[in-house]
Amino acid sequence: MADSGTPGGETLLFLTDEQLRRGIEAMFFAYRAFTADPDRLLEEHGYGRAHHRALHFINRQSGLTVTTLLALLGVTKQSLNRVLRTLIEDGLVESRVGRRDKRERQLFLTEEGLTLERALSEAQRGRMRSAYRAAGPQAVAGFRQVLEAMMGADLQRIYQQMKEE
Amino acid sequence: MADSGTPGGETLLFLTDEQLRRGIEAMFFAYRAFTADPDRLLEEHGYGRAHHRALHFINRQSGLTVTTLLALLGVTKQSLNRVLRTLIEDGLVESRVGRRDKRERQLFLTEEGLTLERALSEAQRGRMRSAYRAAGPQAVAGFRQVLEAMMGADLQRIYQQMKEE
DNA sequence: TTGGATAGTCAACAAGACTGACTTAAAGTC
DNA sequence: GACTTTAAGTCAGTCTTGTTGACTATCCAA
Structure with missing residues (x-):
């Protein structure tokens, strides 16, 4: 983009197909490892990866609406609803009628939901932390870039927005 | 690991929970984007992500056995088999009886299989290439580390092994 | 040669994604 | 006040991709 194709320069070095x-391949293997730890924990509770993602973002942005969560997760309403319903029934998530707009539902984690989210998050952070330590600042x-x-x-845009809230 | 907890140093800077x-979150969003391009192509052909992964590794290591592929993909034999069967039926993959051990099946891409693999791979490399360009060498x-x-x-170990073949 | 281990296949099932059609309730508009 | 749009939720049905269990074929070793 800002790079004006320096011919033969080091720019080309790392852009071979190989x-x-x-x-x-690194992305594939790393992502698998990345989800493996929370997956184990989730299975003990009878949940799946979809539940984890929902818990993560509800924790991240307490009180968010269903539509907002939908946009973050990039799934359909019906798909999210199944997951959300079980989390609400099990008492991990609370759904309150929106204050400004009564059509909306605002989502919150209960104490129990917070506990599970922390456990999942900690499992995932553990791996991330040691990878960060091993690789250095x-x-x-570069990884993030x-x-x-x-x-x-x-x-x-979505990712950067979350930073500021 | 090799890091001896420099207190207050820059090591701590990036290890906050935040x-x-x-x-x-970056991993989550990036991985979604990472799979989005090939996913579109796959859908046109009536395949899923599992087919892509199989094609990728068969191309990568032509003549590999089902068991080897299994280890790379990290799924069950039965799960892979369904995917493999459709690929063979559709004439993208060829399965030959192992030379040394007749219990084994060696897997190869046909011309048609090679064509699709290249298209998928190119879609994925395109995004990777521009990300690499934008971020710099x-x-x-760091990303890879x-x-x-x-x-x-x-x-x-598996990932490094593939380097040398 | 018999018996156990290994490689692969077939069948049935479950989770979690999808689409499409529909209802209810609230908000906004003319 | 009637009409339209929006937010959320539901019901039904499909697809991909994971699972377990049972099975066949082959190899190897006692």
Whole structure:
């Protein structure tokens, strides 16, 4: 983008198909490991990855509406609803009628929901923390830069917005 | 690991729960984008992500056995089999009886399989390439370092092995 | 040669995504 | 006040992709 194709320069070094393929495979393997720890915990509770994602974002942005959560997760209403219903029935999530707009439902974690979210989050952070430690601060900065560039403009806007709330 | 907890140093700067959470969210959003391009292509052909993964590794390591592929993908034999069967029926993959051990099946891509694999791979590499360009060589090195640390020792061994073949 | 381990296949099932059609309630508009 | 739009939720049905259990074929070793 800001890079004006320096011919033969180091820019080309890491853009061979082989290098790109290494990156693709690294993403595949790393993502699998990344979800493995919380997955184990979830299974003990009879939940799936979908429940984890819902808990994560409700915790992250307490009081968010169903539509907002939908946009963050990128799934359909029906798909989210099944997950949300079980979480509400099990007393992990509370759904209150919106204050300003009564059509909306605002979502909150209960004490129990918070407890599970923390356990899941801690399992995931543990792996992230040791990866960060092993790789060092400079690598971490690069890691985030590449991921942000990879997610594309639309997701980047959503991702950056969450920073400020 | 090699890091001896420099108190107050820059090591601590990026290990706050907030920083770790940013990393977790970046992984989530980036992985979604990462799979989105091939997913579109796959849908046109009536395939899913599982078919993509199979094609990728069969291409990567032509003639590999079902068991080897199983280990790479980390799924059950039965799950892979359904995917593999459709690929064979559709003439994208060829399954030959193992030369040494007749119990084994060796897997190869046909011309048609190679064509689809290249299209999928190119869609995915496109995004990876522009992310790499945008972030720069140093960031890319860091990206890979963190992913490798994150995947853990077991997967790292598998991942590194593939390098040399 | 018999018996156990390994490689792969077939069948049935469950989770979690999807689409489409519909209801209810509230908000906004003419 | 009647009409339209929006937010949420529901019902029904499908698809992909994961699971377990039972089975066949082959290899190897006692």
